[in-house]
Amino acid sequence: MQVSSTARRLALGALVLVTALFGLAVISQPASAHGSLTDPPSRNYGCWERWGSDFQNPNMATIDPMCWQAWQANPNTMWNWNGLYREGVAGNHQAAIPDGQLCSGGRTQNGYYASLDTVGAWTAATKPNKFTLTLTDQAQHGADYLLIYITKQGFDPTTQPLTWNSLELVQRTARYAPAPQYQAQVDAGTRTGRHVVYTIWQASHLDQSYYLCSDVIFTGQGGSTGSPSASASASRSPSTSASPSRSASASPSRSAGTSPSVPTSQQPGGCTATYTKSSEWAGGFGATVTVTAGSAGISTWTVKWTFANGQTVTSSWNATVTSSGSAVTATNTAYNGKLSAGQSTSFGFNGSWTGTNSVPTLSCSAQ
Template sequence: MLLSVLAALLIALVPGSGTAEAHGSVVDPASRNYGCWQRWGSDFQNPAMAQQDPMCWQAWQDNPNAMWNWNGLYRNGSAGNFQAVVPDGQLCSGGHTESGRYNSLDAVGPWKTTNVAADFTVRLYDQASHGADYFLVYVTRQGFDPTTQPLRWSDLQLLTRTGRYAPSNNYDIPVHTSGLTGRHVVYTIWQASHMDQTYFLCSDVNFS
């Protein structure tokens, strides 16, 4: 984890990397674009990705800046009315935020998963130390299949709503589940404290 964070900081400082300023994302279980950057950032033109990691391949082909800017998937001014600004089928792109940069993250298919237990921890890395008014952590209902179905609000179960987190680089959010098996999507909403800025983050997991 330390190496990946150091690499992230280096990417943020590389001119032309596409990362204009530091924000953050869920790094464990990795958000879709953070995972694609983590696995393929140093080898993103390798055609083997098309077979080994097809969902990341389509994302890199669609817009490489979605991965270089893994920390910039947010919307400003949502005023807490998330379902109004993020329609069904667009949850993983934050409602096609940032002029559609992250649209590929809504693609339906076999995204790589992180194995988790019934009780697990969402770890979020905040490069800019924005702090949080709160986090909301949802998990898809049992029976939802993200490999064949677009993600809708009605597919989500709210499991955790936190209080405030003081500004820091790292936040841990304990999540408790019961009766979930197989592939699911963990959907994390991070309401930053420095302004009305909201992050919408999809992580693919397998309850093992």
């Protein structure tokens, strides 16, 4: 039977429509071929982590406005948090990436990540001045090196665009063999307050460079300088890649005073945990807990505390957090339980409070 030209055109049109819709469906899903900084989180990874399951919530506009503008500009900036790279840079990063465009990789991929360059008070992770940086590599590309920069003291990322001159290179790592995660011990020196950690990940499988902005608040206190869990030119790493749960709310960018809480004792080979309120607002707050291994390496950790004033945990990331009344238990995820002696990792959560929001006393146990 001969098919008419009209029927052929209709069939072709339907095929084109289906293909286009399929393409849109694919691009709206998180890519699985690459990676990003997960601690401290890159800007788009952090927005995905906090809002991926609730990205249409209008409350984001007031409690996490920088993420809100990024979601409004292009949701795929977050869905594809692991694809912010350029190819063919040949190590000449400063020539390839203009000032004011560092967080988007020079508006790579036709400006796909341009919203990450927006100046403002991005939600920041609270860190001691010596901390562990974790990069999650879902495809296990390996790394020729990581270049880790931190903004100079006095630079204000809430009002100034990020430039090469505002950064100081604090570390260039050696090569990492392919693994799910790569870690580096970073020393921020005497810096305090809000900063940007800018990391360039040079993947090993081809000339592919990732450009990653992480917002942090340095406490001015010390931290871990232990051996990384995936050391340069080695393949030691956590057994699985990062797949953190997405939280439904986010802490605002207003920073409150820090309030650490340290356990009174620690068994050899055990762990300690410190609690810092990173932000606080009417009815809500954000906190970061840093877990540090003792005199020997550990494989798992558990942190417990009891809120004294009726506070509750509403969302969390980088840990599994459960509550029974005022008692809270946090356990490691698959990708941050293994710590070398003296090494640290951290997790965060948002909570609610009324009246008083005192800092609890923590206990930490490990195996």
